[in-house]
Amino acid sequence: MPFRQAQWLLRMSGFKCATILSSDQRVVRLFFLLLLLVAAPAAAQPRETAITPELVAEGPAVPGGEVDLAIVMRPKPGWHGYWLNPGDAGLPMTVDWQLPKGVVAGPLRYPVPGRLSIFGLMNYVYEREYALLVRLKIPANASGAIPVRAAARWLACTDKICVPEAGMIALDLRVATGPPTERARFDQWRRALPRPLATPSHFAVNGDRLRIAIPLPGSVTLGDPYIFPAADGPVEYAAPQRFRRSGDTLIADLQRRRGEPAEFSGVLALGDGRGLEFTARPGPVPDGGRPVGKLGMNVAAAAIFGALFGGILLNLMPCVFPILALKALHLSKGSEDARRDALAYAAGAVVATGALGAALLAIRAGGSAAGWAFQLQDPRTIVVLMLLSAGIALNLIGAFALPAIGGGARPTGGFATGALAAFVATPCAGPFLGTALGTALLLPAAGSVLVFAALGLGLAIPFLAIAFIPALRNRLPRPGPWMVRFQRFLAIPMAATAAGCLWLLWRQGGQAALLDGFIAVVLLILLLQTFGHSQRIGRRFGWLIIAAVGLLVAHTVDVVADHRVVAARAPEGTEPWSEARVAAHLRENHAVFVYFTADWCLTCKANEAAAIDRDPVRDAFRKNGVRVVAGDWTNGDPEITRFLDSRGRAGVPLYLWIEPGKPAEELPQILTPTMLISRARRAR
8 A cells, every 4th residue: 555545545534644644654554454444344334335336247158258247336426436546545446256167257447537636636536437347258168157256345435535345246147149238338338448559659767757658640639638557656646747749659748756667557548538558668759749738828829820820811712712802892882881790790700610610529529530621521511512602603693682692781691691701611721720720629628619719710800900991991992893794703613612512422422412412503593593583573582482492402401411421431442341241252252351450550550551552562452352351440449349359359450361261360460561462462
């Protein structure tokens, strides 16, 4: 028991320990043991525990196989349990298994913990229901039911008291064949486990600092990272942790406590519930890099200024410029109306980009990988943007009049135009805003939304300047007959935008979606031409046509959703993995190269670049009929997890070469083109 844990538990027990805290460590340990002996009889009395355990099996036990068990811990509100390394204080759970002969229990596997600071001490805890997973090996001669019993001990604490608890957990495990009955629950618990990193990490000691270099591709997003050390001793738990990113390496800078370990193991929490398990050994740690995590105000300010500048540059984009040019001409008409309209326009742009940023953060918080312009990955959004662009193009050539596009002194018109410009601008944001928006995703949620809102403000800055600086407004050309020709010219980039959206619709939804989109554009042209004709002859049924346009948009969005082609996450040139797909290729007498990868696996990406995605390798595969099947484990796909478990592997990469009628050959984790080409020629 570490000295500081004994101190903390004495505090938790309510003792006035000002003198004890400075006493000899052996005295404190002895005193702590006496406390446990006093507490043990009370814990043995029948009572309701603060944390209730339950032992659950994923399914029946297959003779000669394995089955996962979960020890589900349910703390009462205000109570918490502890990780395998409790931090400055606390105790981990201990389990004494009582199993029949031949049944073997593996180690406990803990989910990624949380942090709780009490009295200045950092604790690694679970404050909500959590599950510890353990794998049982079943003997081949098992039958009937296997009695699984275990004596468990754990420490339950609040921020004021701690209670050592104990209990028997038990179940009778049925021996049978068949699918797991609790697969969905276990898949959810497995997702909470940290993913093992296969690529080696390194650490270096520099004075009172311990610096760790963890391979992590730059495409992996981080919230507020934190390292949970697996063993007690090397680092100060309560000290702040600083992180930098240098290329595909994440560098952690920790406060050293004592000693220089032979290796350093732990869990890197990515800040959104995910975690990566790593082991670092002495080695080089790069200098430099940009800070991540809880960034300083200077970095956040740089992101905001970058977003402002990027928003200003968006005004030059072909898909946005037609709207903005007409808006600028409208602002040249007057002072008071121009100022109100410019403020409304700015509000619309800021609200739209801020809302898109908040939606992006919500999607990412749900575990999905998404980036700026994420909404364009959905063909339904493409339909809306396509029809909107086509409608604006028709407005610019004079087919119909819609004051909100080019003018209108009402604030609602300016607000709608600002929101429209921001929405249309999102496809153009990437090349100009990569650094600023990438930094925004590393900030806390409020700071991230502020950066996205700054993008909208940057988009509106030129119009605010025109509206509030008379010298600029006076330099704008006055409206005149030339504007008809200018508007028709501006219709060209908008029509090109609509055509580009139609192409994207084909890429995302196939030929059926392309046909539906083309029909929708033709019908929209007819409806808006009719609407324009009614405006010119003074008839009053224009709103009926506008309603018909709304129905057309809604119907097309609904139809295109049915044709959506969900793109496989497998890398380009491969087929998405499934056991059925591999078996089908083998039945057709094809050799199959199977590999499992993840975005955060640097070894995987290095092998793909150096060996798998090389032209000579692809040519050899094609000439010799080799099928390539890839599984993406970035988000912990449960089917892939189960397959890796069946191969005795805890993580990726995993490379398998399978030929018809032969057992699967597991390839090394470092591949070469020659290794793959030679096997392809042999498989002919």
